[in-house]
């Protein structure tokens with residue numbers, strides 16, 4: 001089935017900038033798709049519309065969540081380029097935040113936080129503070145915070161763009177392992193051709209003014225990569 005379905009979606013910001021569209025995009029459940037394109041082509045706008053953080057100017061944004069869930073928001077994890085961690089509280093509390101907002105029970109929340117930290121390789125850093133961590137580790141915390149609600153859909157907006165190349169490559173490989181183990185749908189925004197081809201099953205290429213899809217490339221991957 002589909003995880004996301006955009007139909008004739010446009011976005012015109014209040015200042016008159018036509019950022020997007022019309023855009024049609026279907027993403028299948030479990031798929032890893034990259035949105036690739038130059039700065040300003042509307043990649044972030046597309047992600048924010050899918051996340052429900054912005055409303056489209058016209059068209060429809062369909063996000064298919066788990067049956068029985070009140071809001072689709074609970075099954076979406078969002079990772080930004082800036083880790084945006086709360087500096088005054090520990091890694092564990094940073095990762096716990098979405099569960100607090102969702103009013104999860106304490107025992108279950110503890111278990112979920114530990115699991116998410118293990119998934120990103122930071123189990124031993126639960127009591128550290130963000131300032132003690134490297135850029136790559138902060139990004140791992142941000143990823144754990146996105147995973148802690150066990151979302152079906154992971155939206156990632158140039159998450160590794162500010163990291164050095166080696167750290168970025170490690171995180172690419174770890175993200176691939178996570179994707180293979182967790183069977184989540186991932187939409188990954190990048191302007192790196194390498195990253196898009198390396199990570200995803202399908203690369204959606206966008207061009208600017210207004211943001212449109214100009215090509216779609218399927219990556220054949222008979223063997224697991226990474």
Ligand code: ADP
Nearest residue numbers: 013015017019038039040041042043044045046
């Ligand atoms: P990308 O993620 O590909 O760099 P964005 O979606 O951030 O592209 O931006 C697409 C276009 O919309 C750009 O021209 C940008 O300046 C404009 N834009 C983005 N956000 C806003 C906003 N909140 N208000 C006005 N214009 C915006």
Ligand code: ADP
Nearest residue numbers: 132133134135136137138140166167168170171
């Ligand atoms: P990555 O995030 O891919 O592990 P980093 O460059 O962020 O790469 O860190 C490399 C390794 O160095 C980390 O996995 C961690 O084991 C160690 N490390 C980095 N910063 C710290 C720190 N502040 N305290 C302890 N170990 C650290």
